[in-house]
Amino acid sequence: xxxxxxxxxxxxxxxxxxxEVSSRAGAVSPVAAPRLVVDNVTLEYRTPRHVVKxxxxxSFAVQERDRFVLLGPSGCGKSTLLKAVAGxxxxxxxEIRLDGRAVRGPGPDRIxxxxxxxxxxxxxxxxxxxxxxxxxxxxxxxxxxxARALETLEKVGLTxxxxxxxxxxxxGMKQRVAIARALAMQPxxxxxxxxxxxxxxxxxxxxxxxxxxxxKEVGFTLLFVTHSIEEAQVVGNRVLLLSPHPGRVRAxxxxxxxxxxxxxxxxxxxxxxxxxTLLFEHATNGNAEGAYP
Amino acid sequence: xxxxxxxxxxxxxxxxxxxxxxxxxxxLLADRHWWQRVWDQGAVRKAVILVAxxxxxxxxxxxxxxxxxxxxAGDTASALWNGLASGVLFSRINASLSVLLKGYAxxxxxxxALTTLAVSTRIGRDLLSTLTSMFSPLPAIxxxxxxxxxxxxxxxxxxxxxxxxVLWAMAVNIHQGFQGVSETLRMAGRxxxxxxxxxxxxxxxxxxxxxxxxxxxxxxxxxxxxxxAAELVFGASSGQGGLGWYIFQNRNELYTDNVFAGLVVVIxxxxxxxxxxxxxxxxxxxxxxxxxxxx
Numbered sequence: 001x002x003x004x005x006x007x008x009x010x011x012x013x014x015x016x017x018x019x020e021v022s023s024r025a026g027a028v029s030p031v032a033a034p035r036l037v038v039d040n041v042t043l044e045y046r047t048p049r050h051v052v053k054x055x056x057x058x059s060f061a062v063q064e065r066d067r068f069v070l071l072g073p074s075g076c077g078k079s080t081l082l083k084a085v086a087g088x089x090x091x092x093x094x095e096i097r098l099d100g101r102a103v104r105g106p107g108p109d110r111i112x113x114x115x116x117x118x119x120x121x122x123x124x125x126x127x128x129x130x131x132x133x134x135x136x137x138x139x140x141x142x143x144x145x146x147a148r149a150l151e152t153l154e155k156v157g158l159t160x161x162x163x164x165x166x167x168x169x170x171x172g173m174k175q176r177v178a179i180a181r182a183l184a185m186q187p188x189x190x191x192x193x194x195x196x197x198x199x200x201x202x203x204x205x206x207x208x209x210x211x212x213x214x215x216k217e218v219g220f221t222l223l224f225v226t227h228s229i230e231e232a233q234v235v236g237n238r239v240l241l242l243s244p245h246p247g248r249v250r251a252x253x254x255x256x257x258x259x260x261x262x263x264x265x266x267x268x269x270x271x272x273x274x275x276x277t278l279l280f281e282h283a284t285n286g287n288a289e290g291a292y293p
Numbered sequence: 294x295x296x297x298x299x300x301x302x303x304x305x306x307x308x309x310x311x312x313x314x315x316x317x318x319x320x321l322l323a324d325r326h327w328w329q330r331v332w333d334q335g336a337v338r339k340a341v342i343l344v345a346x347x348x349x350x351x352x353x354x355x356x357x358x359x360x361x362x363x364x365x366a367g368d369t370a371s372a373l374w375n376g377l378a379s380g381v382l383f384s385r386i387n388a389s390l391s392v393l394l395k396g397y398a399x400x401x402x403x404x405x406a407l408t409t410l411a412v413s414t415r416i417g418r419d420l421l422s423t424l425t426s427m428f429s430p431l432p433a434i435x436x437x438x439x440x441x442x443x444x445x446x447x448x449x450x451x452x453x454x455x456x457x458x459v460l461w462a463m464a465v466n467i468h469q470g471f472q473g474v475s476e477t478l479r480m481a482g483r484x485x486x487x488x489x490x491x492x493x494x495x496x497x498x499x500x501x502x503x504x505x506x507x508x509x510x511x512x513x514x515x516x517x518x519x520x521x522a523a524e525l526v527f528g529a530s531s532g533q534g535g536l537g538w539y540i541f542q543n544r545n546e547l548y549t550d551n552v553f554a555g556l557v558v559v560i561x562x563x564x565x566x567x568x569x570x571x572x573x574x575x576x577x578x579x580x581x582x583x584x585x586x587x588x
Contacts, residue, residue: 088480106483116477122582123499133485136495167583 033100034061035221036085036189040094043080054080055247057094060240062189067215067222069236071229073279077247078225082193085223086112098188108137111182115194117174120166120181127153127162130181139185152184155214172203179211183218192224196231208234209260229275233258233268241278251278339568364550372550373557382539382558389520389535390562392448396455397516401509403456404463409493411464412471421468425461433458433519437526451523458519463508470504471497502578503585510571514563521559 038061043054054077062068070078083089085096087106096103098110111133113119120129130149134140140148153159156176166174175195182190196204208231215222226232232239233255241250253275258268331337347366354365364372376382407424410417433454440450474497482496498505524537534541536555543551579585 083480086480086484088483106480106486108484108486110484112480112484114477114481116475118475119477119481121478121481121496121499122584123502123578136482136485136487136491138486165582 032063035064035066035099036062036223037097037100038081038085038094039097041081041084041091041096042093043077043084043089044092045080045089053246055242058242058247058249059094060249060252062221062223064221065219067224067235067237069232069239070223070225070242071232071239071275071279072227072242072247072250073244074227076242076244078227078242079193081242081247082112082191082223082225085189086110086191108133108139108185109188110191111185111187112191112193113175113178113182113195115197117166117171117198119178120174122166125163125165126158126169126177129166129177130184133181133185137185148184149180152180155183155217156180156210170203171199172207175199175207176210179214183214183220187220189221189223192222194225194227197226204231205260211235212259229272229279230263232275233271234260234263239275241275243279335572336568361547361549364553368550369553369557372548373554376551376554382554385534385536385539385555386558386562389524389537392451392535393455393516393520395448396452396520397459397512399452400456400459400512400516401463404460404467404508404512407460407464408467408471409490411468412493412497413489418468421464425465428457429461429465431457433515434522434526437523451520454519454523455516458515459512462515463512466504466508466511467501470501470508473504474500500584506571506575506579510567513566513571517559517563 038058040057040059042056042058044051045054046052058077058081060068070081072078080089084091085098085103087103087110090104103110121132124132127146127149130152131142131145134145134148135142139145150159150162153162156179158173158176158180161169161173166177169177178195196207199207212235214220222235224232224235226235237254237256239253239255241253242248243250253271255271258271262268351366354360354363354368357363360368373382407417407421411421412418436457437450437454440453444450444453478496478500482492487495520535521537521540524535525541536559540552540555543549543555575585
């Protein structure tokens with residue numbers, strides 16, 4: 001067990017340094033070695049009675065500085081896929097590689113921003129929350145972590161609330177803290193699981209704008225899960241469409257040109273229609289508009 | 294005539310836009326009366342209750358007029374004062390508290406270790422639930438004869454029964470608290486690379502602190518009861534007993550006012566620990582974090 005694992009790791013590292021070796025994945029872009037490769041991944045989860053297949057042989061690659069969106073109706077396994085990338089689930093088939101190395105369990109090189117507000121430990125102030133992963137993963141020492149936290153809080157405009165406890169903040173501010181906490185870690189890839197879904201429509205729109213501003217400033221690599229077509233087009237530069245039950249790749253589209261400003265433009269509306277058709281052409285009724293409930 | 298499909302009778306309504314003049318911010322804030330703010334203090338309300346109870350006791354004692362059966366609050370206070378002044382009560386309190394704290398701390402640590410095991414492995418969870426359902430209904434005092442046989446007359450026997458009385462109730466509470474920690478918070482912790490004891494220390498324990506404190510409170514009450522009861526049984530043959538022994542001895546000599554003084558000391562220590570220690574801990578932790586409200 002141990003020698004084979006060590007061999008495999010050595011091979012993976014070799015793959016990371018020599019792109020031609022890692023191209024066995026088959027999903028490598030000709031531009032550069034991708035940051036994240038999801039290679040033929042089938043995911044299953046267990047209920048007491050059954051083993052349920054959530055996704056089936058899903059493959060895609062995320063390049064550095066991508067804002068890669070996983071889009072699909074509920075039940076397409078997009079969140080499950082994100083959890084697998086985070087390392088909370090092990091694929092039943094296939095492999096997930098970050099920088100050419102197979103993902104084995106959760107780690108601070110992939111920080112998740114969850115949808116739920118209770119992702120912030122309530123016993124830590126805003127500043128302590130941002131410092132928490134830096135200290136827990138032993139990335140930085142206390143003083144450096146504090147400096148990094150304050151710097152990141154400034155970026156998301158929460159400096160005045162550094163010493164507030166999470167329960168005193170609004171939903172949007174809590175999500176801003178979670179984003180700051182993730183950014184402070186400077187992860188190899190930032191994973192967001194419907195981070196704005198629990199917010200009201202006005203706050204959500206503001207947060208989308210802020211996320212894009214932060215991306216322009218910092219240039220992180222993002223994997224973003226949503227079930228809103230509009231949000232996918234606004235936030236992403238590439239969208240992966242997943243079909244429901246089980247999740248399979250329906251299409252991968254570029255949508256760099258679509259933004260909050262272009263919402264009324266013909267090209268953006270055409271892409272919205274295209275995505276809608278791709279997602280729902282087999283559905284019997286069109287009740288799922290891809291909007292938030 | 295209808296406008297845009299409105300039912301007839303509803304006229305054309307014009308758009309309305311208002312200029313809002315600035316509001317004087319002092320008008321938005323009003324002071325509450327001083328007596329309202331005083332009554333908001335829990336300590337004030339509790340003190341009023343205590344005074345009322347003491348007055349009731351005094352009245353009952355005067356009506357009864359038999360200090361051998363029911364000494365008055367005043368008699369008890371002077372007996373308490375004499376006991377404290379002579380230093381007898383202090384040495385009794387000291388003896389009781391030192392045993393109590395040892396047993397309590399040991400029980401709490403064991404409960405934490407057992408629940409940590411229970412959240413780490415499935416067999417650990419089964420072990421905890423089996424042991425708890427076996428030993429929890431067993432009164433600690435019923436184990437005292439056995440403890441005396443095993444550990445002899447002395448502190449070790451008392452600590453043994455104390456640990457037994459504290460351990461199971463606390464373990465159940467702590468375990469329930471650990472199980473209630475939100476899945477998102479757990480995943481966040483694991484995301485940052487926390488596992489094993491660091492995961493328990495940095496995620497589970499603070500997140501489950503309300504249940505943990507509830508367990509510690511219950512454990513504290515159980516420990517006192519067990520200790521006083523055990524001392525009543527075994528103080529008879531032990532030279533320097535604690536408060537239970539003090540109560541037992543004075544009852545034998547029919548110093549009922551001293552018996553009451555001993556009981557009052559037990560009650561006072563309970564009130565102090567409850568209101569000063571536990572309430573303070575709750576105020577600076579769970580209430581400050583908004584995970585437990587004060588009401």
